[in-house]
Amino acid sequence: GENVEQHPSTLSVQEGDSAVIKCTYSDSASNYFPWYKQELGKRPQLIIDIRSNVGEKKDQRIAVTLNKTAKHFSLHITETQPEDSAVYFCAAIGTGNQFYFGTGTSLTVIP
Amino acid sequence: EAGVAQSPRYKIIEKRQSVAFWCNPISGHATLYWYQQILGQGPKLLIQFQNNGVVDDSQLPKDRFSAERLKGVDSTLKIQPAKLEDSAVYLCASSPRDSSEETQYFGPGTRLLVL
Numbered sequence: 001g002e003n004v005e006q007h008p009s010t011l012s013v014q015e016g017d018s019a020v021i022k023c024t025y026s027d028s029a030s031n032y033f034p035w036y037k038q039e040l041g042k043r044p045q046l047i048i049d050i051r052s053n054v055g056e057k058k059d060q061r062i063a064v065t066l067n068k069t070a071k072h073f074s075l076h077i078t079e080t081q082p083e084d085s086a087v088y089f090c091a092a093i094g095t096g097n098q099f100y101f102g103t104g105t106s107l108t109v110i111p
Numbered sequence: 112e113a114g115v116a117q118s119p120r121y122k123i124i125e126k127r128q129s130v131a132f133w134c135n136p137i138s139g140h141a142t143l144y145w146y147q148q149i150l151g152q153g154p155k156l157l158i159q160f161q162n163n164g165v166v167d168d169s170q171l172p173k174d175r176f177s178a179e180r181l182k183g184v185d186s187t188l189k190i191q192p193a194k195l196e197d198s199a200v201y202l203c204a205s206s207p208r209d210s211s212e213e214t215q216y217f218g219p220g221t222r223l224l225v226l
Contacts, residue, residue: 104153
C-alpha cells in the first residue's frame with residue numbers, strides 16, 4: 001500500500017515569511033494529492049490539490065508542486081499570516097483509490 | 112449547501128462497552144468515508160462506501176468495528192467492545208462521485224474517550 005511521509009512535524013515562521021511543507025509517497029501509481037488544513041478542534045478542510053498530470057498549481061498565497069519522478073510534493077505558503085496557524089495534512093490516493101494521509105505539520109505563524 | 116452531519120459530537124464510555132456513531136453525508140454524494148484520527152496523527156481511513164456497497168475496509172478492525180450504509184445515504188459506525196486505544200476522533204467525509212479524485216468534505220467528527 002501507499003506510504004506518505006510528511007516533514008517537518010512542526011514549523012514556526014515569522015509573519016510575512018514563507019512556509020514550505022514536504023511530503024513523499026511510495027506508490028508510483030498515485031495520481032491525486034490534496035492538502036488539508038485543520039484548525040484546533042475543527043474538521044480538515046481542503047485548501048488545494050494537484051493531479052499527476054500537473055507539475056504546479058497556485059491559488060493566491062498557496063501553491064503546490066509535484067515531482068512525480070522523485071515522488072514528492074510540497075505545499076508553499078507565502079506572506080504567512082497568523083490565521084495560517086493550523087495543522088496541515090498532505091494526502092495521496094494510492095492503488096485502489098485509497099486515501100493515505102501524512103502525519104501532519106503544525107504550523108505556527110508568529111506575529 | 113448543508114455539510115456533513117455527525118452525531119454525537121462527544122462520547123465517553125468505559126472499556127468493553129459499545130458505542131455507535133452516525134453520519135449523514137451531503138445530499139447526493141455517492142461516496143462516504145469513515146476515518147479514525149488519533150491525537151497528533153493524520154486521519155486513517157477505516158472504511159469507504161460507494162452508495163451502499165463497501166469499496167475498501169482493509170484497515171477496519173473487523174473483530175470489533177462494523178459499519179453499514181443502508182439505502183446508500185446515512186451510515187453508522189459501531190465499536191463493540193471498545194478498547195482504550197479506540198480513543199480518537201471519528202471523522203466522516205463524503206464526496207460527490209465514485210472516484211477518490213474528488214474533494215472530500217469532512218463532518219465535525221465525534222470525539223470518543225474510552226476510560
